[in-house]
Amino acid sequence: MKVPFGDLRVHYAQVQAEIDGAVKRVLSSGHYILGPELERFERDFEEFLGSPYVIGCASGTEAIYLALAAWGVGPGDEVIVVAHTAVPTISAISMTGATPVFVDIDASSYVMDVGEVRSRITERTRAVVPVHLYGQMVDLDPLLELARDYNLAVIEDVAQATGCTYKDRGTAGTFGDYGAFSFYPSKNLGAFGDGGAVCTGSRENYERLVMLRNYGQSRRYYHDMVGINSRLDELQAAILGAQLPFVGQWNERRRQIARRYSQGLKDVVQVPSENTWSSHVYHLYVIQTAGREALQEYLLDRGIQTLIHYPIPAHLQKAYSYLGYQHGDLPATEHVTKRILSLPIYPELTDGQVDYVIEGIRSFHKAGPATQQGRGSESPVAVPLTPQANTPPATV
Template sequence: MKKVPLSRVFVNDEVREAGMRAINSGWYILGKECEAFEAELAAFVGTKEAVLCSSWTTGALMLHHAMGVCPGDEILVPSHTAFPSIEPMIHRGARPVFIDIDETYCMDVDLLEASMSERTVGILPVHLYGHPANMDGIFLAAKKHGLWVVEDCAQAFGAQYRGQRVGSIGGAGAFSFYPSKNLTVMGDGGCITTNDSVLAGKLRMLRNHGEKSKYVHDFVGYNFRLNEIQAAIGRVELRNVDNLNEHRRDVAARYNDRLEGVVQIPPERPWARAVYHMYVIRTEQRDALAEFLKEKGIGTGIHYPIGNHQQPAIIKMYSDLPHLPKTEEVVTQILSLPIYGDLPMEDVDYVCDAILEFFGKFTTANPSVGEK
């Protein structure tokens, strides 16, 4: 039976050679590969600085630390996102204030001001599935109330908002290099981008035990360093990411062309250039469709089945949690289809054929559906 995975990393001989080059160098932590990768990341994103770290989560934790996030603070964040989006702020003692989503699955900017209090310090928009959040609306609210903005770019490396790369728009951007991401280092990894050189300097110290110079520690930090092998691999991945992202867009266009009118396809706003970390459809028959595709050897996912405001860990921690009708509806309907940077178009058509076959079984209930 044919197998189509949900995602797959990009690997070629250059990637393998880069890993071996770092192994053979004899230097494995924060060396020349990391230094070069940081410079190349900053140039790509369009910021003065990029600070490598061991994951998105550790990067965001040290960023919140460096920015002075403290107990009692409140941060506006969408509920519909990966749980790690809120973990660092909770570890710092801050409370996530959950915002419902708009049609792009990103935070609804019209709900921001009503969710603020005297304890609100910042906004953490998430560029979910590779589609940018509405940054104009976010900055309008942030500037009016004196709040900082940090972009969660974990799923959106290379995406653009009004021609500007995500990660260069807010005070800082946090990226993930997890294996399924558009840019990977073949394991956990991440970076923080910023135009604030003072902030970047503090982050570099925080990731390395607060060390200013060898064995001299100005403050208590962490071990959030990235290794040389992953940095070397990441540099090759970065050189290929534009082509890989463009192919993701071609895959999304094929899905759109074949599935529009059969399922609800993901929107792309005129001001956005999405990079389709995930291609997410909606249907009320989500679970049955997923099982049908599984029987055809097609991998799918649900990102995410529970809004964070309804996660067991959050319910235990906080009372007076909001009712978020859009989030609570979409989590019962969304389904992620296979997409990655070198997914063969024949596999895309195989997925589409299977979906059309599935809905063709229901022509007695809605004859027009099976004909599309």
């Protein structure tokens, strides 16, 4: 049996009629940028989120950038964020000219340790970016209180948590000043190309975002702000709109798969722990285990693809060496980085495939030490792992 990490062709087959209809409608309309499909998707996504305002944009990275820029973050400013995230979260901060300031995570839920944030605030801090990693949320109540005290913007990175809810009070993205979404194809709501969105509760923020994503124009050829080109095109907006009605059921299927994995694996590896304040939507199912590299090889030999999100935390990446962080600066981040492994999880995965992965992991743990040591040795943090052959277009 083969269990790829993701299979977007199977996904397409499931919604082919809806997608083909949407694509045809756009192609024959002759309207490809900033048209009725984007308008409709933005209003539908507002309703889905329960947010007053949504703007579509070109990617999740630019969604975070646009939110920071709308708040006026720029050179000389500092933005507090975790290092255990997809590096694009940090790229977006760098794009404004501001300096990312890293805080550690909670090692069991993998998200920002909110208790650490206060000690990193300086007179230059302008914003904090809680990343709702793998599909569950940062504890926002204490963070929002802190942000209010210090007049910081809260920009939620919701790239991996579309549809997640917080304390049954609302949807991820709608608690901070801005929520930034990615529609990378393998996300819980994915485009068939790049895409992103920002939601906000403020009309003023919304109007700035509308200008910033379209060259800073308030109307054609009148540029009130220094903006960029970051628009969600009509094709992607129509494709996203066609899939939006299914996100709830797809998230529920992800939760079912996660329950099956956890039931089958809890006595052999550390399974993900769900925090008490948010509903996990399992963009990724991430276990921790000591013999991670050997397990990964063992599973690959049996046709099961796994990935590591992420093998090198941002503070130890070459690109950010100028910030001067050292090994040991973020102990929980560095600890989990050596132990995490993401198992395949997507709505189209069958129970048979899930059981095959469970059996593979259980048989690895039953095997002797020779198997468990693997062919190579455990990679230390900050040494890039060799890219896997045939890695599908999985999550960034």
